[in-house]
Amino acid sequence: MSYANAPVGADEGALERHAALTGPAAVLKVPEVTALFWAVKLLTTALGESTSDYLVNGFNPYLAVAGCFLAFAAALALQFRSRRYVPWVYWLAVTMVAVFGTMAADVLHVVLGVSYVLSSAGFAVVLAAVLWAWWRVEGTLSVHSITRGRPEVFYWAAVCAAFALGTAAGDLLAYTAGLGFLGAGIVFALLFAAPGAARAAFGLNGVAAFWVAYVLTRPLGASFADWTGKGPEVGGLGWGDGPVSAVLLALIVVLVGYLQYLQRPRRERILPA
DSSP: OOOTTSOTTOOHHHHHHHHHHHOGGGGOOSOOOSHHHHHHHHHHHHHHHHHHHHHHHHSOHHHHHHHHHHHHHHHHHHHHHOSSOOHHHHHHHHHHHHHHHHHHHHIIIIITOOOHHHHHHHHHHHHHHHHHHHHHHHSOOOGGGOOTTHHHHHHHHHHHHHHHHHHHHHHIIIIISOOHHHHHHHHHHHHHHHHHHHHHHHOOOHHHHHHHHHHHHHHHHHHHHHHHHSOGGGTSOOOOHHHHHHHHHHHHHHHHHHHHHHHHHHHHHHSOO
């Protein structure tokens, strides 16, 4: 992100307008896809699983779901109101998608009785429809083109659909296929590495590789969260959903705080002396 040619003495609004005219990358609303991006994403999916189970099982489930829905809506509203990518705002929204999305998926299966096979197929169709509509309207599915407005709406719709599909697929392997938490986690770890390997070896399209890997982060993180948090009677280590959530949250705060710190020099360079 460069503001090297920005007008001298301009306020933040003028800098935003200048950036929009001189460089589309300057107003991107999503982070760069790096190893740190994937690390934080995996931690948020694990946190979503453990926190959802902790809240629903430890408190009134109706109040827990309602409260998390409000937090989810507020986090997304904050993200949409932001003029540019802000690490803590973006990752707060991703985290609340993970927490509330897990609760919504559990309601679909436990309360409404929808099978994991059916929900996996249904969410795959929803994700395909969102990506198709996004491509038809914007002409690209690249996360390097997400700016305010319509591209951002499509992006978050795809994120929510990808999370829902990953949730259903994870439960499908762990429960319906009988692999258990650790077995499912190992399978998803191998699958998660596959798009990157295929891109390096066979030139797999980068956009396709990203979205396949993005879907797989959810069942991968959730499988290991369940394995560490759940009791031995169901194949877990028995550390407890609460303690696992606390550790995951601490790790996320540290990493996102580091990402936020990395933004400081870039912001300081655009402010007038």
